[in-house]
Every structure is written in structure tokens, then in C-alpha cells.
Amino acid sequence: MILFKNATLFDGKTFYEGTLDLLVREGIIETFGQNVSAPGAEILDLGGKVLSPGFVDLHCHMRDPGFEWREDIESAAAAAAAGGFSTAVAMPNTDPAVDNDALVRYVIEKGIRAGYSRILPAGAVTKRREGKELAEMGKMASAGCVLFTDDGAPVGSSRLFRTALQYSQSLKVRIMEHPEDTSLSRGGQVNEGRCSSLAGLKGIPASAEEIGVFRAISLSRETGVPVHLTHLSTRESVSLVREAKKEGLAVTCDVTPHHLRFSEESVIESGFDSRFKVNPPLRSSDDIESLWEALADGTVDAIATDHAPWHLDEKDLPFPEAPFGIASIECAFPGVFTCWLNRGKPFGLDRLLALFTSGPASLLPGEWPSHGRLTRLGKADLVVLDMDLERKVAVEEWKSKARLSPWEGLSLFGWPVLTMVEGRVVFDRSRE
Amino acid sequence: MEWKHRHVLDLKDWKREDILFLLDQAKNMDNLIDRPIKKVPALRGKLVVNLFFEASTRTRVSFELAEKLLSADVVNWSASGSSVSKGETLRDTAWTLEAMGADAVVVRHGASGSAHYLARKLKRAVVFNGGDGAYSHPTQALLDAYTAWKSFPNLEGRKMAILGDVLHSRVARSDIQVFRTLGCEIVLSGPETLMPFDVKSLGVTYEPDPWKAVKNADIVYLLRIQRERQEEGLFPSLDEYHLRFGADEKLVSKAKEGALVMHPGPINRRVEIDSSIADGTQSRILQQVRSGVAVRMALLYLCLGGVMA
Amino acid sequence: MTLREKAKLMSETDMERAIRRMAHEIVEMNKGLEKVVLVGIQRRGVFLAQRIRDVLRQFEQVRVPTGELDITLYRDDLTLLHDHPVVHSTSMPLDITGRHVVLVDDVIYTGRTIRAALDALMDLGRPDIVQLAVLVDRGHRELPIAPNFVGKNVPTSRDEVVEVRVSEIDGINEVVICERQEG
Numbered sequence: 040m041i042l043f044k045n046a047t048l049f050d051g052k053t054f055y056e057g058t059l060d061l062l063v064r065e066g067i068i069e070t071f072g073q074n075v076s077a078p079g080a081e082i083l084d085l086g087g088k089v090l091s092p093g094f095v096d097l098h099c100h101m102r103d104p105g106f107e108w109r110e111d112i113e114s115a116a117a118a119a120a121a122g123g124f125s126t127a128v129a130m131p132n133t134d135p136a137v138d139n140d141a142l143v144r145y146v147i148e149k150g151i152r153a154g155y156s157r158i159l160p161a162g163a164v165t166k167r168r169e170g171k172e173l174a175e176m177g178k179m180a181s182a183g184c185v186l187f188t189d190d191g192a193p194v195g196s197s198r199l200f201r202t203a204l205q206y207s208q209s210l211k212v213r214i215m216e217h218p219e220d221t222s223l224s225r226g227g228q229v230n231e232g233r234c235s236s237l238a239g240l241k242g243i244p245a246s247a248e249e250i251g252v253f254r255a256i257s258l259s260r261e262t263g264v265p266v267h268l269t270h271l272s273t274r275e276s277v278s279l280v281r282e283a284k285k286e287g288l289a290v291t292c293d294v295t296p297h298h299l300r301f302s303e304e305s306v307i308e309s310g311f312d313s314r315f316k317v318n319p320p321l322r323s324s325d326d327i328e329s330l331w332e333a334l335a336d337g338t339v340d341a342i343a344t345d346h347a348p349w350h351l352d353e354k355d356l357p358f359p360e361a362p363f364g365i366a367s368i369e370c371a372f373p374g375v376f377t378c379w380l381n382r383g384k385p386f387g388l389d390r391l392l393a394l395f396t397s398g399p400a401s402l403l404p405g406e407w408p409s410h411g412r413l414t415r416l417g418k419a420d421l422v423v424l425d426m427d428l429e430r431k432v433a434v435e436e437w438k439s440k441a442r443l444s445p446w447e448g449l450s451l452f453g454w455p456v457l458t459m460v461e462g463r464v465v466f467d468r469s470r471e
Numbered sequence: 472m473e474w475k476h477r478h479v480l481d482l483k484d485w486k487r488e489d490i491l492f493l494l495d496q497a498k499n500m501d502n503l504i505d506r507p508i509k510k511v512p513a514l515r516g517k518l519v520v521n522l523f524f525e526a527s528t529r530t531r532v533s534f535e536l537a538e539k540l541l542s543a544d545v546v547n548w549s550a551s552g553s554s555v556s557k558g559e560t561l562r563d564t565a566w567t568l569e570a571m572g573a574d575a576v577v578v579r580h581g582a583s584g585s586a587h588y589l590a591r592k593l594k595r596a597v598v599f600n601g602g603d604g605a606y607s608h609p610t611q612a613l614l615d616a617y618t619a620w621k622s623f624p625n626l627e628g629r630k631m632a633i634l635g636d637v638l639h640s641r642v643a644r645s646d647i648q649v650f651r652t653l654g655c656e657i658v659l660s661g662p663e664t665l666m667p668f669d670v671k672s673l674g675v676t677y678e679p680d681p682w683k684a685v686k687n688a689d690i691v692y693l694l695r696i697q698r699e700r701q702e703e704g705l706f707p708s709l710d711e712y713h714l715r716f717g718a719d720e721k722l723v724s725k726a727k728e729g730a731l732v733m734h735p736g737p738i739n740r741r742v743e744i745d746s747s748i749a750d751g752t753q754s755r756i757l758q759q760v761r762s763g764v765a766v767r768m769a770l771l772y773l774c775l776g777g778v779m780a
Numbered sequence: 781m782t783l784r785e786k787a788k789l790m791s792e793t794d795m796e797r798a799i800r801r802m803a804h805e806i807v808e809m810n811k812g813l814e815k816v817v818l819v820g821i822q823r824r825g826v827f828l829a830q831r832i833r834d835v836l837r838q839f840e841q842v843r844v845p846t847g848e849l850d851i852t853l854y855r856d857d858l859t860l861l862h863d864h865p866v867v868h869s870t871s872m873p874l875d876i877t878g879r880h881v882v883l884v885d886d887v888i889y890t891g892r893t894i895r896a897a898l899d900a901l902m903d904l905g906r907p908d909i910v911q912l913a914v915l916v917d918r919g920h921r922e923l924p925i926a927p928n929f930v931g932k933n934v935p936t937s938r939d940e941v942v943e944v945r946v947s948e949i950d951g952i953n954e955v956v957i958c959e960r961q962e963g
Binding site: 228231232233235236237238239240242244310311312313352355356357358359360 | 582590605
């Protein structure tokens with residue numbers, strides 16, 4: 040039994056006035072309000088700190104099974120907890136790919152055994168992620184898979200994508216598409232634009248992503264099946280989603296912390312540091328502006344980390360030889376929050392927090408959307424945030440196995456200080 | 472003059488006075504090459520490793536000569552037959568070289584940014600970029616500037632036309648940095664498919680018509696056209712390239728009288744350049760080769776001779 | 781570290797007088813000027829050599845060939861120097877083989893500059909004789925090198941610095957002694 044006193048309560052969409060108390064008993068939010076008392080409860084006086092539903096990450100590479108030297112479910116779950124995420128969705132681009140119900144159960148069970156944040160599996164759309172035949176989506180959905188995606192790559196062909204949308208409709212599990220026309224992006228290293236021109240590195244044009252976005256929207260329109268687009272990075276991409284939403288289509292999207300913070304200039308200024316190598320590539324500063332506009336006007340539904348850890352030896356290479364991917368789950372919220380501060384708070388904090396809580400949770404099936412809200416008798420998935428705490432990102436202290444990140448050394452505000460999953464404290468900064 | 476550049480990786484941060492100082496120092500090195508005894512003891516006892524992951528006879532020999540004229544000890548480490556081909560990473564190679572006591576590493580590598588990478592990994596040794604990917608070839612650009620400067624002591628306001636495959640050219644990117652800093656106006660020309668996507672970001676303009684690009688130019692700079700680019704489908708044939716963009720007497724006559732014709736070598740006769748131009752009076756191609764030794768000597772001396780070590 | 785000027789060792793007139801005397805000594809020691817080449821060491825030695833040449837032209841009506849020698853690339857103390865030494869030009873008006881070369885420098889101190897100058901000179905040819913003229917000898921030699929012609933001997937401490945100023949570079953002709961000061 041834990042009683043939070045003097046919390047600034049965020050319910051997943053809005054803040055309550057003043058400070059309130061909240062009581063957690065047996066994994067459930069028993070009550071909240073003024074002057075809650077509970078004899079025998081452990082009391083945590085938050086002194087006005089924010090108490091929010093725990094964050095939900097729709098897009099996290101846990102590299103397990105198959106690449107455990109880069110990350111495994113245990114290290115990823117601990118890292119997620121430290122980042123304030125009480126739930127994280129594991130991507131299926133593993134070895135073997137998560138393309139059947141046995142592997143879906145493996146991810147869930149290994150997540151439970153780890154005992155940190157809740158790990159939910161995403162299943163592959165196609166067998167072995169080869170983009171040829173549909174995976175057993177029905178069995179995976181029954182086993183608890185919460186998204187379908189061939190992430191790391193788009194769904195192989197438009198025909199197959201269309202079929203997958205139709206087939207998955209009754210399963211109520213969304214397809215999350217990584218939009219990319221690989222014939223345009225193949226061999227690319229950086230944004231096609233200033234960076235490719237100055238660096239002499241092969242560019243990945245914005246059109247490679249935008250054609251993928253257009254394809255997904257078009258198929259969603261035709262089939263009437265929802266589709267989720269992940270890690271959008273260009274002005275035109277979010278503009279396409281904005282128009283689709285206006286049209287009333289069930290098209291949703293997320294953006295990553297790094298695309299909100301870093302531009303292609305970082306690649307050049309860092310002297311081609313592979314920490315800045317990611318797909319989709321870091322784009323222009325105008326693209327960053329467009330993403331912030333899309334956060335403000337509700338075009339973007341969630342901020343997802345696309346946490347992509349690599350072993351130091353694999354990532355610490357000359358830029359063109361290094362793999363794509365940025366690790367960030369332990370500093371994702373502070374990273375975005377600090378940008379939001381530096382931009383002069385372009386919209387309400389409630390909107391920003393919703394992008395980490397109710398926004399992503401609402402895209403998951405079954406009971407999971409409720410985990411993004413804070414309700415009486417709801418599951419106690421919570422995070423306490425210290426908006427005034429300033430810390431430098433220190434990657435060597437991470438619970439994640441990643442040891443390179445472009446966030447390293449940046450001074451950020453808004454750190455999670457306590458993360459709770461169904462009443463269990465899975466991260467407590469005061470005990471670190 | 473305090474020399475601020477520890478490594479020579481690219482020329483992004485080089486100011487006009489840095490370049491002019493280097494050119495002046497190179498001039499004194501150039502005089503040395505004419506003496507009966509060309510060798511001076513300035514870098515005696517310094518170990519320089521020429522680390523070449525791509526075949527490049529010209530750049531390596533030029534560096535080697537410069538190193539030897541300054542009395543440095545020289546080791547050539549090439550990718551073929553060394554541990555590099557056995558999968559050793561550049562990071563481990565870097566540390567190996569340092570453990571062997573290298574004071575400087577000249578690196579040529581196919582990946583853009585690899586010279587920067589090497590410089591980040593080496594704690595003590597100085598890195599000279601001998602060409603990385605399509606990003607930078609600073610010593611080539613400085614020797615080009617030196618060659619042009621000998622004919623035009625003031626390069627401010629001069630027009631330079633660069634013709635050819637700018638997209639894949641580290642030489643073009645570095646030359647643009649240097650010649651722009653020295654006040655030249657630069658126009659690119661060549662097939663659109665061989666141009667960088669955002670020419671504006673390089674601070675230059677693109678003129679698809681080579682005749683217009685060359686008009687009134689003081690310097691006509693020709694880039695090497697590689698057959699692989701044709702195979703990639705970026706232009707239809709070498710013959711068509713020659714017809715549209717090859718430098719012949721007619722094209723060069725559009726430039727200013729006494730304009731310089733330059734090329735980083737090795738040249739493809741009858742592709743980007745006609746023999747009448749390559750071997751003509753306006754050609755500075757062989758002077759460029761000689762300038763290379765002097766400029767590299769000056770750089771080696773400035774980065775290795777002073778407060779380092 | 782800064783330098784504080786302590787005393788003036790030579791005025792313009794003193795310098796002229798010393799140069800005239802050294803010029804005469806050069807003629808005397810070489811029994812004429814037939815084989816003599818003056819070689820100034822960059823940078824101030826170059827201007828002192830030119831002055832000796834001018835004096836000789838005035839008194840002997842002979843134009844003595846005069847060259848300039850940069851010894852930067854021959855120094856043995858590169859790594860100890862704080863400011864990076866700039867390479868200046870070396871130029872000889874003729875082949876020095878078989879000539880009497882008179883090296884001219886402003887100050888002789890440890891002797892290391894002259895050691896480097898001798899190396900540099902030998903790479904340019906094989907003179908019959910090499911002699912050394914300096915405006916100021918301040919002692920503290922670290923090598924067995926001695927000048928043949930000296931403008932002025934000045935006992936100094938190692939904390940002091942002797943500065944020869946010439947109008948071509950410094951806008952004034954004088955010799956001063958300075959003291960190093962911390963801060």
C-alpha cells in the first residue's frame with residue numbers, strides 16, 4: 040500500500056487542479072483526491088511533482104531473441120522503467136523474427152520474469168519478416184501480441200500489405216507500418232539535401248518515406264482498416280497524415296524523440312559521428328519544425344522511441360559502415376520535454392504528456408488503452424516526474440546495453456523519479 | 472603565427488589567413504625541391520604511417536616524397552594483405568598504429584568521415600586526410616589553390632568552373648571550400664545526375680550548359696569521369712559525356728584568355744579532356760603534381776614540427 | 781610570461797659603428813673580398829648582412845654577394861618551442877662551393893642556431909671557409925661554437941633576453957636587454 044501525497048495529478052489527458060493524494064493498494068489505484076488517508080500505507084510526499092500514468096512506448100527494439108549482446112528483454116525492461124515507461128512494445132525484428140504465437144509468449148513471459156516494466160510483443164506481418172507470406176496473425180493476437188509490423192522494413196509489397204490489413208481487421212490489432220520505398224533509399228546514409236550534398240554520402244530522399252506513407256493511407260482508405268505509421272520524419276509525411284485524419288480515416292502516427300531534437304546538421308557538425316546515424320535519417324530543421332507543428336495540432340498520436348541499441352563494437356565505426364539506430368529510452372521524455380521548454384512551451388504540458396501516455400495506449404488492443412489513463416480502480420501503472428530536476432545524460436550508467444547515443448552529455452530536465460507497474464515499484468531514482 | 476589545426480581532416484574551419492599562410496609556407500618548401508640536396512632534417516625521428524584502404528598511387532607517392540624530404544620515417548600500410556582485409560576494424564588499426572609509435576597517420580579510406588573517425592580514436596598521432604569517401608580531400612584542394620595562386624596571386628573575385636562528376640567527388644567538395652574561402656565565384660557544370668542534390672548548400676551555382684559555365688572563367692577545373700557511374704546508369708555513355716562536357720579547344724576558348732586548366736589526375740583523355748587541352752599551354756596539370764609535394768611538406772611540417780609530440 | 785625592458789645596450793649609432801668595424805675585420809681576415817659571400821640568417825641576420833654589404837661597397841667599392849638562409853627546418857629544438865617557427869625563404873645569389881661564407885646573425889647564445897645554420901649551409905654546397913659574424917655575443921654556449929666577428933660582448937643571465945631591433949622589421953635600430961616576468 041503506497042500513498043502518494045501532494046501530487047500534481049495528470050490523468051492521461053488533463054491535469055487536476057492543485058495537488059492531490061493518490062492511494063495504491065494491491066496494484067490498483069484505490070482512490071485519489073484531497074486528504075486521502077490510509078493507516079499503514081507507505082507515504083511518499085511528492086511535494087507537487089507530477090504523477091502521471093506510466094509511459095507507453097510503441098516502438099522499442101529489445102533484440103531478444105537472437106541479438107542479446109545488443110540488448111535483451113531484461114535490460115530493455117529495466118531501461119524502460121528508468122525512462123518512466125511502464126509498458127514497452129518489443130519489435131519483432133529479432134532472430135528468429137517474432138512471427139508465431141510461441142515467440143509472442145516467449146517475449147511476454149521473459150518480460151514478466153524480468154520484473155521491470157511490462158513488455159508487450161509486436162508480431163511480424165509476414166513469416167520471417169520476408170514480406171512474402173502472412174504470418175499467423177490470428178494465433179499471435181490470441182497469444183497477446185499488440186501490434187503487427189515488419190519494422191526495420193516496410194511490408195514487402197503493396198498487395199501483401201493490403202491483404203494483411205484485410206486479414207487483421209477482425210483481430211483488432213493494428214498494423215504499424217515503417218514507411219519506406221526501399222528502391223529510393225537503398226544504399227542511403229543521410230538525408231538527401233544539405234547533408235548528402237555537403238558530406239558526399241548517399242542520400243535518403245524524403246520521397247522514400249512519403250511514398251510509403253501515401254501507400255499506407257491509400258490502402259487504409261480502400262480497406263477501411265486502421266493503420267499506424269511509425270517514426271515519421273518529414274513535413275510532407277505528417278501533412279499526408281493530417282489530411283487523412285481530416286478525411287476521417289483511421290490513420291495514426293508517431294514520431295521519435297531524436298527526430299524532434301536533432302537535424303542533419305548534427306551529422307556534419309559531429310564530424311560524421313555514427314551516433315547520429317538512424318533510419319529514417321535526421322532531417323532538415325524545417326522538417327523538425329513541421330513535426331512540432333504536428334504535435335501541436337494533434338496530427339501525431341504518440342511519441343515512440345524507436346530505441347535501437349547496438350553493441351559498442353558494432354556501432355563505433357566510420358559513419359557509412361555503422362548500422363542505423365539510436366538508443367534513447369532512458370532519456371526519451373526528458374529529451375522531448377527539454378526541447379519543449381527550449382521552444383517556449385509551444386502547447387500545453389498535458390498535450391505533451393498525452394503523447395507518452397493515453398496517446399500510444401489508445402492504439403493498443405483490449406484492456407491496454409486504459410493503462411494510459413489514471414482512473415479509480417484502474418491498474419496502478421504510474422510514473423512520478425520531477426520537472427525541475429536537471430541531469431546530464433550519462434550513457435555509461437544506462438541499464439540498456441547501448442553505450443553510444445547522440446543524447447550523451449546533454450543536460451536535460453523532467454526526469455522520471457519513480458516508475459510503477461501494477462503497484463510494483465520498478466524504478467526508484469532515490470535508490471539508484 | 473600560431474598554427475591552430477592539429478589534424479588536417481577537412482577545410483571547413485580554415486580561414487582565409489590560414490590558407491594564405493599555408494600557401495606561403497608551401498612556396499618555401501617548393502624552393503627546396505630545386506636544390507641539389509632536397510632533404511632537410513625537420514621531421515627527423517618522426518614516424519609517419521601512410522594508411523591506404525584504397526589504391527591511390529599519386530596521393531601516396533606525393534605524401535611519401537614529402538615525408539622523406541622532411542626526413543620523417545615512413546611506413547606504408549595498405550589494406551591488401553594486412554589485417555584490415557581480415558576484418559580488423561579501423562578503431563583497432565588506429566590503436567595498433569599508435570602502439571607502434573606513429574606520430575602521424577595519412578589515411579585514405581572509402582567511407583566519408585573516416586578521417587574524422589580516426590582522429591577521434593587516436594590520442595596522440597596527427598591525422599592527415601588523404602581522401603575519405605566523397606567527402607573531403609583537403610591536401611588536393613590546397614595544392615590546387617597553390618597552383619592557381621602561383622598564377623593569380625589574388626584569387627578574390629576570380630571565376631572558377633568545375634566540370635564533371637561533382638556528386639561523387641571529394642576533390643570538388645574540398646576545392647569548393649578552399650576556393651570559396653579565397654573569394655572565388657564557382658559554377659558547376661555536368662550532367663544533372665552527377666550533381667549534388669542541394670547545390671546551393673555548397674555555396675555555388677549550377678549551370679547545365681558547359682559553354683555558359685566556362686564563359687569568362689579564370690580557372691577551368693575538370694573532374695575525372697569514372698566508368699562505374701555509367702554502369703550505375705547516371706549517364707548513357709562516355710562518348711556522350713565527351714560530346715556534351717568534354718574540354719576541347721572550343722570549350723576552353725570561351726574562358727578568359729590565359730585561364731588555367733586543372734585536373735586532379737589521373738586524366739581520361741578523350742573523356743573529360745582532349746589531349747590538345749591536357750598538354751596545352753594553359754594546362755597546369757603537371758604543376759599540380761609538383762605543388763602536391765610542396766603543399767604536403769608544409770602541412771606535415773606545420774602539424775608535426777611544432778608543439779606536438 | 782612577459783618581457784620587461786631593462787636597459788638599452790646599443791643605440792643606432794653604436795650599431796652602425798660595430799657593423800663598420802666588423803666589415804673591416806672581414807676584409808682583413810679574408811685578405812680582400814674576392815671569395816667572400818655574406819649569408820644572413822633569417823630574419824634579422826638578413827638585414828645585418830645587407831648592412832655589412834653596404835658598408836663594404838662604400839669602403840671597398842666591391843659589391844659582395846649576399847644571401848639569406850632559413851634554418852627553421854634544421855633546428856633541433858622544434859618540439860621545445862612554444863610558438864611555431866615559420867619557414868622563411870632561403871636564397872643564395874651563387875654557388876657557395878669554394879667561397880668564404882660569412883654567416884651573419886643578430887645574437888649568439890647557445891650556439892644551436894649556428895649549428896643548424898652550418899647544416900643548412902652544407903646542404904647548399906661546400907664552402908672553403910665558414911666564418912661567423914654576430915652583433916651581440918651574450919655567452920652561455922651549449923656547443924663548441926665561437927664567432928669570428930663580434931659587435932659587442934654582453935654578459936647576461938639566462939633569465940634575460942637580448943633583443944636586436946632593426947628598422948626593416950621593428951621600425952627602429954637598437955639593442956635592448958629584457959627580463960622575463962611571470963604573469
